[in-house]
Amino acid sequence: MTPIEIGLISVVAIVFLIYSGVYIPVALGMVSFVSIWLMRDNFTLALNLLKVAVGDSAMEYSFATIPLFTFMGLIVSKAGLGRDIYEVMTMRFRKVKGGIGMATVGANAVFAAVTGSSIASASVFTKVSVPQMIAQDYNPRFAVGVVAGSSVLGMIIPPSAMLIIYSFVAEQSVGSMFLAGVIPGIMLAVAYVAAIWFMGRYTPNFVGGRVVDDTEWMTPAEIASKTLPTLGLITVVLGGIYTGWLSAVEAGATGALVALVIALVRRSMSVKAFWDALLETGHITAAILFLITAASIYSRMLGMAGLPNQLQDLLAGNSASFWMIMLLYVLLMLFLGTLLDTASIILIVVPLFLPLVEAMDMSLIWFGIITVVGAEIGLLTPPLGISCFVIKSTINDDRISLKDVFMGALPFAFVMLIVLFILIEFPILSLALL
Amino acid sequence: QETVSAVVIDGYPDRAMWVREFTNFFTPEVDRRLAEAGDYEMSWQENYGGSIVKPRGVLEGIQLGLGDIGIVTTIFHSSKLPAQGLAGSTPFVASDARAVAKAVDEIAREYPAMQNEFAAQNQVYLATGVVLNSYQLFCSDPVNSISDLEGRKIAGAGIILRYLEGIKDVAGVRGGLTDFYNMLQTGLVDCAMLWPEAAATFNIAEVAPYMVRTDFGSVNSKTVTVNADYWNKLPDSVKDVMKAVAIDYRDHLAEITMDVASKAEADYVASGGTVTDVSAEERAAWAEAMPNIAQEWVTIQNDNGEDGTAMLASYLGKLEAAGFVGVRDWTQQ
Amino acid sequence: MLKSALAGLSRVANTIAIAANAAGTLAVLGLVVILNVDVVARGVFSAPLKGTYEIVQLSVVLIVFLQLADVVRVDRLTRSDGFLNVVHNRRPKMAANMRRIINAVSAIFMGLIAYIMFPEFLKMWETQDYFGVPGLFTAPWWPIKLVIASGCALSCVIFTLKVITAQDRPHLVRAPEHDEPET
Ligand code: NA
Numbered sequence: 013m014t015p016i017e018i019g020l021i022s023v024v025a026i027v028f029l030i031y032s033g034v035y036i037p038v039a040l041g042m043v044s045f046v047s048i049w050l051m052r053d054n055f056t057l058a059l060n061l062l063k064v065a066v067g068d069s070a071m072e073y074s075f076a077t078i079p080l081f082t083f084m085g086l087i088v089s090k091a092g093l094g095r096d097i098y099e100v101m102t103m104r105f106r107k108v109k110g111g112i113g114m115a116t117v118g119a120n121a122v123f124a125a126v127t128g129s130s131i132a133s134a135s136v137f138t139k140v141s142v143p144q145m146i147a148q149d150y151n152p153r154f155a156v157g158v159v160a161g162s163s164v165l166g167m168i169i170p171p172s173a174m175l176i177i178y179s180f181v182a183e184q185s186v187g188s189m190f191l192a193g194v195i196p197g198i199m200l201a202v203a204y205v206a207a208i209w210f211m212g213r214y215t216p217n218f219v220g221g222r223v224v225d226d227t228e229w230m231t232p233a234e235i236a237s238k239t240l241p242t243l244g245l246i247t248v249v250l251g252g253i254y255t256g257w258l259s260a261v262e263a264g265a266t267g268a269l270v271a272l273v274i275a276l277v278r279r280s281m282s283v284k285a286f287w288d289a290l291l292e293t294g295h296i297t298a299a300i301l302f303l304i305t306a307a308s309i310y311s312r313m314l315g316m317a318g319l320p321n322q323l324q325d326l327l328a329g330n331s332a333s334f335w336m337i338m339l340l341y342v343l344l345m346l347f348l349g350t351l352l353d354t355a356s357i358i359l360i361v362v363p364l365f366l367p368l369v370e371a372m373d374m375s376l377i378w379f380g381i382i383t384v385v386g387a388e389i390g391l392l393t394p395p396l397g398i399s400c401f402v403i404k405s406t407i408n409d410d411r412i413s414l415k416d417v418f419m420g421a422l423p424f425a426f427v428m429l430i431v432l433f434i435l436i437e438f439p440i441l442s443l444a445l446l
Numbered sequence: 447q448e449t450v451s452a453v454v455i456d457g458y459p460d461r462a463m464w465v466r467e468f469t470n471f472f473t474p475e476v477d478r479r480l481a482e483a484g485d486y487e488m489s490w491q492e493n494y495g496g497s498i499v500k501p502r503g504v505l506e507g508i509q510l511g512l513g514d515i516g517i518v519t520t521i522f523h524s525s526k527l528p529a530q531g532l533a534g535s536t537p538f539v540a541s542d543a544r545a546v547a548k549a550v551d552e553i554a555r556e557y558p559a560m561q562n563e564f565a566a567q568n569q570v571y572l573a574t575g576v577v578l579n580s581y582q583l584f585c586s587d588p589v590n591s592i593s594d595l596e597g598r599k600i601a602g603a604g605i606i607l608r609y610l611e612g613i614k615d616v617a618g619v620r621g622g623l624t625d626f627y628n629m630l631q632t633g634l635v636d637c638a639m640l641w642p643e644a645a646a647t648f649n650i651a652e653v654a655p656y657m658v659r660t661d662f663g664s665v666n667s668k669t670v671t672v673n674a675d676y677w678n679k680l681p682d683s684v685k686d687v688m689k690a691v692a693i694d695y696r697d698h699l700a701e702i703t704m705d706v707a708s709k710a711e712a713d714y715v716a717s718g719g720t721v722t723d724v725s726a727e728e729r730a731a732w733a734e735a736m737p738n739i740a741q742e743w744v745t746i747q748n749d750n751g752e753d754g755t756a757m758l759a760s761y762l763g764k765l766e767a768a769g770f771v772g773v774r775d776w777t778q779q
Numbered sequence: 780m781l782k783s784a785l786a787g788l789s790r791v792a793n794t795i796a797i798a799a800n801a802a803g804t805l806a807v808l809g810l811v812v813i814l815n816v817d818v819v820a821r822g823v824f825s826a827p828l829k830g831t832y833e834i835v836q837l838s839v840v841l842i843v844f845l846q847l848a849d850v851v852r853v854d855r856l857t858r859s860d861g862f863l864n865v866v867h868n869r870r871p872k873m874a875a876n877m878r879r880i881i882n883a884v885s886a887i888f889m890g891l892i893a894y895i896m897f898p899e900f901l902k903m904w905e906t907q908d909y910f911g912v913p914g915l916f917t918a919p920w921w922p923i924k925l926v927i928a929s930g931c932a933l934s935c936v937i938f939t940l941k942v943i944t945a946q947d948r949p950h951l952v953r954a955p956e957h958d959e960p961e962t
Pocket residue numbers: 123124125126127128129165166167168169170171172
């Protein structure tokens with residue numbers, strides 16, 4: 013067998029093993045290990061590659077962004093900042109058909125700017141938003157769909173664990189990736205709001221809900237106390253990165269400290285909750301970085317097999333058009349998105365396509381945004397859609413089935429796909445802020 | 447005719463000058479000379495840009511046989527390759543890549559220290575590469591004399607930061623090449639230490655239009671090495687060709703470095719930068735105020751059982767013969 | 780007899796994992812503290828700490844490999860177990876066996892890493908190799924190699940115990956720690 017053949021078989025084997033339930037880092041690492049062994053017919057060499065990859069993959073300064081932003085996000089959700097933003101938003105949107113849905117999207121977009129994960133967004137807003145919508149006679153499917161759809165914003169609007177992961181694989185600056193995510197994230201939020209308006213107008217039954225005429229307005233002081241902490245945190249983190257005063261790592265640390273101070277001032281954090289947040293941060297960091305380490309073994313294996321270059325030659329030989337490659341890329345991500353989590357999708361597809369994109373002279377930052385948005389559609393699609401699972405397990409209501417959550421999320425997944433194609437066609441949307 | 451295969455690795459991408467020239471100069475030159483003799487031909491497999499190792503991983507990659515030949519960036523490995531810090535530990539001597547590359551390379555051949563270091567990592571030293579003409583200081587405000595720098599914040603990386611110990615109350619801020627623009631723009635630092643070619647690449651003139659020609663000097667940072675097991679199996683004639691081409695590659699890189707540097711400095715001025723010269727007295731005063739890092743280097747060599755004292759003297763002697771005399775005699779305590 | 784020995788071994792492994800986990804957790808806290816001190820020292824007092832960069836690199840490795848065994852213990856290593864759950868509903872025996880095989884393969888993988896990293900630790904211990912810049916900040920390599928080797932070795936043990944005791948239960952999604960406090 014030629015190295016290329018071994019490389020190709022190994023990719024198929026990895027996907028197969030992952031789908032059968034093997035831990036993803038183990039599948040990536042073991043298959044790559046065996047592939048190199050076969051490819052070079054040298055067991056020691058395979059061991060040595062494992063040694064180099066494990067040794068120097070975790071040892072990376074910018075990796076520190078992962079624990080720091082995770083910690084900040086956990087503290088922020090425990091401090092109740094998501095609920096506050098939501099309350100202010102609903103006050104503004106009450107009178108519109110589907111308005112409370114739009115408020116959820118808006119609150120999610122703001123909350124997204126202080127948390128790095130979609131899981132946090134999904135669980136927070138399931139609790140604060142779904143019961144309210146159901147109380148106002150909204151269709152439960154619509155209610156959970158809105159939360160699922162807008163939770164995705166958590167990982168597109170910076171800070172975002174996925175943008176960080178991409179920046180490692182593609183060797184781009186974390187700060188640049190964050191800035192690139194701002195406009196696409198806002199665009200997606202606006203598209204969701206437009207879609208909700210559209211659904212309220214043309215499929216009112218799917219939306220449901222009644223107009224509420226309670227006139228409980230908050231005082232300006234109340235509004236300030238509910239929004240200023242979040243806005244302050246956004247200013248520190250994104251402002252610090254944008255002005256260059258803080259590196260992405262430092263912004264994470266400063267953001268975490270500010271979040272802690274906010275939680276302390278509001279007396280919304282027990283020692284136990286604090287320790288839990290730290291423990292949880294460690295678990296998430298270890299899981300993600302071990303996955304990244306294994307993925308680096310995999311991408312080195314691909315490099316040894318010469319697979320990315322072959323793919324490049326193959327597509328160049330067939331004079332594949334830009335859109336053909338992109339379509340192939342999106343389809344692959346959607347396929348993997350049925351069963352894989354976002355990070356794994358990014359780590360599997362990017363090493364394969366990166367040389368291709370470089371050869372086409374496209375911006376790797378733009379490509380990162382495409383990748384993250386495309387891979388995140390998988391959060392909403394069955395059978396494995398993490399956001400939908402989180403909502404189902406948080407909601408704890410037998411009248412709403414997992415199927416309802418998926419059905420409700422479907423229109424939003426579709427909106428994401430449209431936005432994705434717009435982002436592909438107009439790279440300036442991702443690059444304007446750089 | 448027999449075919450010899452070689453896997454070449456570097457963690458930097460092929461657009462990096464030394465990688466590009468390895469492909470455009472080293473490999474074709476080896477091929478050409480082997481073809482003249484007619485006994486062997488090479489089959490090169492080049493893996494750059496992190497496809498097998500990252501920039502820091504080249505040393506270990508060659509050691510473990512992931513690549514047969516590689517370009518090790520030595521400044522990452524001050525603990526495993528202390529002797530390689532020779533040029534970095536002797537600032538204010540020679541701002542000429544050609545002279546420094548040749549002098550370091552000759553020290554590597556005449557004394558066992560550098561070869562021993564690489565041998566301990568299971569590899570054979572081939573040649574020294576110098577890819578920058580001289581570190582200079584780039585500041586956002588005018589600097590008329592060195593005393594203007596007192597109390598400022600200055601960005602740099604690695605041993606270069608230690609040069610700042612010669613100025614009162616200066617804070618050295620660690621940063622990479624890609625960070626300098628932002629750091630200077632926001633006022634996080636007042637100056638940054640880098641070389642003209644890098645300054646041009648990262649548009650430093652926009653944020654730091656005042657270059658102070660401190661002439662800290664050229665620093666060797668790239669060494670071509672070969673995996674020892676692979677080397678031992680090579681036919682002697684191939685070894686000889688590689689050794690000879692490695693020396694030509696060393697000089698070729700240094701030539702390009704100097705050309706690129708003078709063009710970069712012209713570009714810097716063209717895009718609004720001004721260059722201030724520093725008098726020999728001021729440079730001498732700076733150097734005198736520094737701790738003697740060259741002697742620290744000597745101590746490390748001597749502790750390792752190498753003749754550090756002689757190496758330093760011989761190195762400075764070679765530079766002097768080439769016309770470069772430092773502002774401070776680093777051989778004196 | 781064998782059973783109680785296994786239970787004892789399990790308890791020891793789990794206790795070590797939890798302790799390492801707590802240590803890794805403190806590393807997270809340390810990261811927050813040192814970076815903020817550095818930002819303030821640099822911005823306000825023009826005196827950045829030396830070695831922050833190296834300490835950050837070091838703590839990332841510590842966090843990952845100190846926590847790894849605990850991640851394995853609570854079964855939170857990234858996986859996609861949709862198919863396994865389907866099998867579990869129809870043929871629970873078969874699903875249990877699949878899980879055993881998967882855990883065995885995982886134990887081998889972790890064991891391999893531990894096996895190649897341990898000699899690396901010994902070598903670094905002997906040579907006292909360091910990273911960083913002499914005169915500014917240096918830290919020895921050996922603790923890093925030791926933590927990687929022992930973290931993976933412990934993970935290997937825990938995976939092996941999971942194979943023997945077959946106590947690895949399927950869950951859908953485990954994210955209770957993202958909950959807001961009930962108010
Ligand atoms: Na976010």
